[in-house]
Amino acid sequence: MKNLYKSFLLGILLFNAVGTNAAAQENNDSSWLDSYNRAVFEFNIKVDRYTLKPIAEGYRAITTPDIRDRVNSALYNVVEPISAGNHALQGSFKKTLISVARFAINSTLGLGGMFDVAQGWGLEKEPTGFDETFATYCIPDGPMIMIPFYGPSTPRAMTGMVAAVYGDPLYWAMVNDKNYADKIGWSYAAVGVLAVRERSLDLLNDLEQNSVDYYAAVSSAYQQNRQKLKNLCIFNKDKDNDTQSYDFDFDIDEENEI
Numbered sequence: 001m002k003n004l005y006k007s008f009l010l011g012i013l014l015f016n017a018v019g020t021n022a023a024a025q026e027n028n029d030s031s032w033l034d035s036y037n038r039a040v041f042e043f044n045i046k047v048d049r050y051t052l053k054p055i056a057e058g059y060r061a062i063t064t065p066d067i068r069d070r071v072n073s074a075l076y077n078v079v080e081p082i083s084a085g086n087h088a089l090q091g092s093f094k095k096t097l098i099s100v101a102r103f104a105i106n107s108t109l110g111l112g113g114m115f116d117v118a119q120g121w122g123l124e125k126e127p128t129g130f131d132e133t134f135a136t137y138c139i140p141d142g143p144m145i146m147i148p149f150y151g152p153s154t155p156r157a158m159t160g161m162v163a164a165v166y167g168d169p170l171y172w173a174m175v176n177d178k179n180y181a182d183k184i185g186w187s188y189a190a191v192g193v194l195a196v197r198e199r200s201l202d203l204l205n206d207l208e209q210n211s212v213d214y215y216a217a218v219s220s221a222y223q224q225n226r227q228k229l230k231n232l233c234i235f236n237k238d239k240d241n242d243t244q245s246y247d248f249d250f251d252i253d254e255e256n257e258i
Helices: 002-026 031-062 065-078 080-089 093-108 130-136 155-167 169-175 181-199 201-209 214-232
Strands: 145-147 151-153
Touching (some): 031 181, 031 201, 065 080, 065 093, 065 181, 080 130, 080 155, 130 155, 130 214, 151 155, 151 214, 155 169, 169 181, 181 201, 201 214
């Protein structure tokens, strides 16, 4: 599993190099990037259609909404410390304390996070990640690039994912437990991917059925959804800008679900 993380990091570094080159050429000629994105998108759709989507539909068919809620809640609880750390980096210490309290309460009274006891006590979930932190410090997002087997992303978003992987408490638990690292890591990844795909079934089905150009619809929704991150920049004074955005969960709090 450790080698997998190293390979993933290397891939992201290469991706960022491509993203930097794409940003440099975007003003001149972005047609090559659009062609690449469409090709990867079509590949991803075919892979999803014959693998992830049927499995996600089967998962929905044999489980109840309550069971899926318990799974999703537990998955989120694992990465609550990442939200806490990023709230601190963003200068929101009240939200940091809330995230820390949520993790402590839900990990114990909530049976490992399966039940969101903290929310019932008025401690609302406010997920955030490294992508938002980078946006707060005005780091450019870069162009949208389709990633094989994954979907749309940007250089900044993928860099945030790498940071989240190495900030995940489960990662450090696996590093210290060589005997079960691979079993835990692959199981955690499989459950996470399955949960994400099930949550997006209705959204993606609706988007595909009602779009003349599915790629264009996904691309537009993704990029519009990221527009709200621009207002996080500490130098951006237009905090009240109501940029329209889709609740388009790719999902992910991208980095939390990697």
